[in-house]
Amino acid sequence: MSVKNVTLSSGVEGLFIENQRFNTTLISFNFYMPLEKKRVAANALLPFILTSCSKAYPDFSRLNYKLNKLYGARLDASAEKNGDYQLLKMNISVINDRFSIDGESLIKQATDLLLGLIFEPNTENGAFLDTDLEREKRKAIEHIKGEFSEKRIYAKNRLIEEMYRGKVYGIPKCGTVSDVEAITGQSLYEAWEHLLKTAFVRVHVVGAALPAGLFEEVSDRFAKIERLDVVNCKGSRVTEFALEPYKVTECDDIAQGKLCMGFSCEMSGNDDESLPMMVMSDIFGGGPYSRLFANVREKMSLCYYCTASCIRQKGLLIVESGVEAQNCEKAQKEILNQLEIVKKGEFSDFEFESSIKSICDSLNTYNDSLTSLNNWYAIKINNTKLYSPSDIAEKIKKITKQDVIDAANGVNLHTVYKLVPKEVD
Amino acid sequence: MKREIFHSDIGESYIKATLSSGLKVYILEKPQYNSSYAIFGTKYGSIDTCFSVNGDKTRVPEGIAHFLEHKLFESEDGDAFAKYAKTGAYCNAFTSFDRTCYLFSCSDKFYENLDILLSFVQSPYFTKETVEKEQGIIGQEIRMYDDNPGWRVMFNMLKGMYHKHPVRIDIAGTVESIAQIDDQLLYKCYNTFYNPSNMFICIAGNVDAERVLKQIKDSVKPKDSIEIERINEDEPEEVVKPYVSQKLAVAQPIFCLGYKEKIETPERTLKEKVTTALLIEILAGDASPLYKKLITEGLINDEFSSEYFNGNGYAAVIFEGESNDPERVAEEIKAEVERVKAEGIDKKLFSAIRCGMYGNAIRMFDSVDGIAMQFVDCAVCDTGLFDEIKYLRSVTVDDVYRRLLKLDGEKTVLSVIKPMEEA
Structure with a gap:
C-alpha cells in the first residue's frame, strides 16, 4: 500500500x-x-x-x-x-x-x-x-x-x-x-x-x-471558483471546557439507567503527542482486559457495558455505562477508583502489554478495508504528517508504562451525566 | 476427511472439508490481506428450546443458548478473553435464532488464536457461582434491550405473528427465565448441540488452508455423532393478531410490518432467499416507485429498510422504519404489493436491481469478515459461497413475479412503538 x-x-x-x-x-x-x-x-x-x-x-x-x-x-x-x-x-x-x-x-x-x-x-x-x-x-x-x-x-x-x-x-x-x-x-x-x-x-x-x-x-x-479565505485546519482547541463542572441528572421512561462521565485530559491532539492517552484509555476501559471491564462488569456484575473512549483532538475522555439507577453511585465510585489505580501505575504488565498488542493488531487490519482507510485519513487533518495505521502501530509499540501513568495523571473528572428511570428519581 | 475445492470466474476460490467427526470447515485464502477472520459455530440458537436425543425429551428455559455463549468464554484454566489479550486478537461471540458463533479477527498470530478458539469452545466449565455471576450481567443486557425501540418493535411483531414457534421469544430470554438456568442444564445443552457433527468452522484471510485443516483435525475431539430432534409444535398459518403497539421514550413512532409465510419445508433454499431479496428491492428499495412515494409524502426517512427473515420453521417478509403515520405506510405497502401483482413487475427495474445485487455480491469478497459470515450461512443452510452470483445470472423476472404471488396481505402484522405522550 x-x-x-x-x-x-x-x-x-x-x-x-x-x-x-x-x-x-x-x-x-x-x-x-x-x-x-x-x-x-x-x-x-x-x-x-x-x-x-x-x-x-x-x-x-x-x-x-x-x-x-x-x-x-x-x-x-x-x-x-x-x-x-x-x-x-x-x-x-x-x-x-x-x-x-x-x-x-x-x-x-x-x-x-x-x-x-x-x-x-x-x-x-x-x-x-x-x-x-x-x-x-x-x-x-x-x-x-x-x-x-x-x-x-x-x-x-x-x-x-x-x-x-x-x-x-x-x-x-x-x-x-x-x-x-x-x-x-x-x-x-x-x-x-x-x-x-x-x-x-x-x-x-x-x-x-x-x-x-x-x-x-x-x-x-x-x-473556476474564487477561493477566498480558505479554511486553515491547524488544530482544535484542547482542554477547553465549560468553566464549571456539572452534575446533571435527567429522568426518562426507561428501564435501565445510563451513566456518562466526561474527563478532561491535559494533552495535545497531535498524533506525535497524544498516543499515550490512547493506550491509557484502552487500559482503563477498552478491551476485555481493561480495568473497567474486569472490575465493574466481571467482578461486580454491575453492567453489561462500561467503556472508556478518547477523543484525542479535544483532550476528552468519556466513560459510558448502562446500569440500574440504584447502582449508579456504586458504579461511579468504582470507575473513579479504577482511574486512581491507573494514575498510581498499579495496573499489571499483562494489562499494559495486552493493550499495546490489541491496539497494534487492530491498526494493522485497516489496510484490508476501503472504508477504514478512507475514515483514517479523513480525520488526519490537524497533523503535520499523514501517518498510516502501521506508522502509528510502530509508535504505539514504543510507549512505556510511565508514559501511560503520566497521561493518566492529566485526567480529571469534569462532568457527570445520568439518565435515570422516572419512578426511581 | 472429504474435501472439495470451488472456483469462480471472479477470481476467488475456497475449500470445503467435512471431517470424520462431521465438522464442516470452510476456508478462503486471501494472501494479499493482513488480517484473518475465523468463526467456530454451532447450529444452536434461541429457537432450540425443546429437543429430544435418543427419545429423551428436554424443555429448557428461554435464553439458555445465549447464556451458554456467555459462559463458554470461561474454562477451568482461565477465560478466553485473557488468552486473546496475550495475542492482541479481537474476539467476540453472538447468538441468534438458529446459531451460536464464536469469532476472532487478527492481523498477527493467526494459528495461536485459532488454538485458543478451538480449545475454549471445546472446554465447557460451568459452576453454580459462575452461573450466578452471569445472571447479573445478562440481566443488564436484557434491560438494555428493553429500552431499545428497534429491538422491541421486531419482537413485538414476532409475538403478534407466531402462536407457537419459539422465534417469538427474545434471544436472551427474560430476567425470570434465565434465573432458572443452572450448571447442569448448561452441560446438557452443550453436550447436545456442541457435537462436531452439528458444528462448523469458517475462515477467510491471510492463512494457509493446509496448515489450518491439519490444526483443526488434530484439535477437534471426535464424539459419537448424535441425532438431534428439534421439537416444534405445529404453527397455525394465521397470525396471532394483526396489530400490536407499545409505548416507549422515542421521538417518533417506529414500525415493523411483517408478512407471515406458509411453511412447507423447514428451511428456505438459496434460490428462494435471493428471489425474495430481489422482490423486496423491486417493491420497496430506494429505486422503487413505492419508496419514492413514501419519501415524497413525508411518510418515511432513511431509516426505512426491509429484509427476508427466515430460519428453521419460520419465514416472513419484513418492512421497518420510522414514521409519523405507520398505519398509512402499512396500507401503502400492502396496496403496492397488490398493484404489482395486478400490473406485473417493471422489467427495467428488475434488470437494474439484479445488476445492483450482482455488484454487491462481488463487493462482499473485499471483506474477510463478510466472507466468513457468508460461510456460516453456507454451513447452516448447506449452500455454496458462489451460488448467489451464479443464480443472479440466471434468475428471471417471472421467477420474481411467481414469488410475489405468495405474499398474503391477509397474514400481516403491524407492530408500532409509540412515543410516551401519545395515547
Whole structure:
C-alpha cells in the first residue's frame, strides 16, 4: 500500500491511497469547515441534499436506479464533528471495471456522477428547489429528534453538550431543529457557494488505480471558483471546557439507567503527542482486559457495558455505562477508583502489554478495508504528517508504562451525566 | 476427511472439508490481506428450546443458548478473553435464532488464536457461582434491550405473528427465565448441540488452508455423532393478531410490518432467499416507485429498510422504519404489493436491481469478515459461497413475479412503538 498526496488547487488536496487487494474503488470528497453555530445546520444538510439529486438527476429515484445500473455503486453522505471542525463527506464506491459484463467503464461513470452531484446541484435562480429542500430538512429534523430514541447515544451527546456549554465543541454536529427549520433555498445555496469557496478539501481515492483525469478535473473545477479565505485546519482547541463542572441528572421512561462521565485530559491532539492517552484509555476501559471491564462488569456484575473512549483532538475522555439507577453511585465510585489505580501505575504488565498488542493488531487490519482507510485519513487533518495505521502501530509499540501513568495523571473528572428511570428519581 | 475445492470466474476460490467427526470447515485464502477472520459455530440458537436425543425429551428455559455463549468464554484454566489479550486478537461471540458463533479477527498470530478458539469452545466449565455471576450481567443486557425501540418493535411483531414457534421469544430470554438456568442444564445443552457433527468452522484471510485443516483435525475431539430432534409444535398459518403497539421514550413512532409465510419445508433454499431479496428491492428499495412515494409524502426517512427473515420453521417478509403515520405506510405497502401483482413487475427495474445485487455480491469478497459470515450461512443452510452470483445470472423476472404471488396481505402484522405522550 502507498499513499500519494498532491496539491490540486489552493486548499484542495488529492490523496491516492493505492491498494491492490480490493474488487472495489472508493472516491471520497471531504470538506472541512469551522464549527460555527450560524452555519452548522446548513453545512450539515449539504452532503445529504447534494447526494440526493443534481441537474442531471433531478429525481432521487432515477439517481438510485442509476446506482443500481452501476452494479450497486454506493453513494454515502455524512456530516461529523472532527475536533472544532465540521467534516462533510460525500463518497461513491463502485466495483472495478473488470467485473462489468458488457465492458463499460464503471469507475469513470461513478466519478462523473459524483462530480456532477457536488458541482452541478439541482438549483434555480440561486436557490435549491423547495421540494428537495423540504424533503431533506424533514429527514434532518427527524434524524436529530431520533437521537433521543437511542439512549446510549443520547446520553453521550447530552454529556458533551453540558461539558462544552458555550464552547465550539458543544455545538451539535447537525445543528438544532430550529437551526434546520430556518434554512431556506437561498440560504442553502449561499452555504453551498461558501463551502466551495472556503472549505479545505481533500479528495481521496482508495483502490487499485487512480481514475484517469480525476485529479485534473478536480483542479479545473476549483480553478473556476474564487477561493477566498480558505479554511486553515491547524488544530482544535484542547482542554477547553465549560468553566464549571456539572452534575446533571435527567429522568426518562426507561428501564435501565445510563451513566456518562466526561474527563478532561491535559494533552495535545497531535498524533506525535497524544498516543499515550490512547493506550491509557484502552487500559482503563477498552478491551476485555481493561480495568473497567474486569472490575465493574466481571467482578461486580454491575453492567453489561462500561467503556472508556478518547477523543484525542479535544483532550476528552468519556466513560459510558448502562446500569440500574440504584447502582449508579456504586458504579461511579468504582470507575473513579479504577482511574486512581491507573494514575498510581498499579495496573499489571499483562494489562499494559495486552493493550499495546490489541491496539497494534487492530491498526494493522485497516489496510484490508476501503472504508477504514478512507475514515483514517479523513480525520488526519490537524497533523503535520499523514501517518498510516502501521506508522502509528510502530509508535504505539514504543510507549512505556510511565508514559501511560503520566497521561493518566492529566485526567480529571469534569462532568457527570445520568439518565435515570422516572419512578426511581 | 472429504474435501472439495470451488472456483469462480471472479477470481476467488475456497475449500470445503467435512471431517470424520462431521465438522464442516470452510476456508478462503486471501494472501494479499493482513488480517484473518475465523468463526467456530454451532447450529444452536434461541429457537432450540425443546429437543429430544435418543427419545429423551428436554424443555429448557428461554435464553439458555445465549447464556451458554456467555459462559463458554470461561474454562477451568482461565477465560478466553485473557488468552486473546496475550495475542492482541479481537474476539467476540453472538447468538441468534438458529446459531451460536464464536469469532476472532487478527492481523498477527493467526494459528495461536485459532488454538485458543478451538480449545475454549471445546472446554465447557460451568459452576453454580459462575452461573450466578452471569445472571447479573445478562440481566443488564436484557434491560438494555428493553429500552431499545428497534429491538422491541421486531419482537413485538414476532409475538403478534407466531402462536407457537419459539422465534417469538427474545434471544436472551427474560430476567425470570434465565434465573432458572443452572450448571447442569448448561452441560446438557452443550453436550447436545456442541457435537462436531452439528458444528462448523469458517475462515477467510491471510492463512494457509493446509496448515489450518491439519490444526483443526488434530484439535477437534471426535464424539459419537448424535441425532438431534428439534421439537416444534405445529404453527397455525394465521397470525396471532394483526396489530400490536407499545409505548416507549422515542421521538417518533417506529414500525415493523411483517408478512407471515406458509411453511412447507423447514428451511428456505438459496434460490428462494435471493428471489425474495430481489422482490423486496423491486417493491420497496430506494429505486422503487413505492419508496419514492413514501419519501415524497413525508411518510418515511432513511431509516426505512426491509429484509427476508427466515430460519428453521419460520419465514416472513419484513418492512421497518420510522414514521409519523405507520398505519398509512402499512396500507401503502400492502396496496403496492397488490398493484404489482395486478400490473406485473417493471422489467427495467428488475434488470437494474439484479445488476445492483450482482455488484454487491462481488463487493462482499473485499471483506474477510463478510466472507466468513457468508460461510456460516453456507454451513447452516448447506449452500455454496458462489451460488448467489451464479443464480443472479440466471434468475428471471417471472421467477420474481411467481414469488410475489405468495405474499398474503391477509397474514400481516403491524407492530408500532409509540412515543410516551401519545395515547
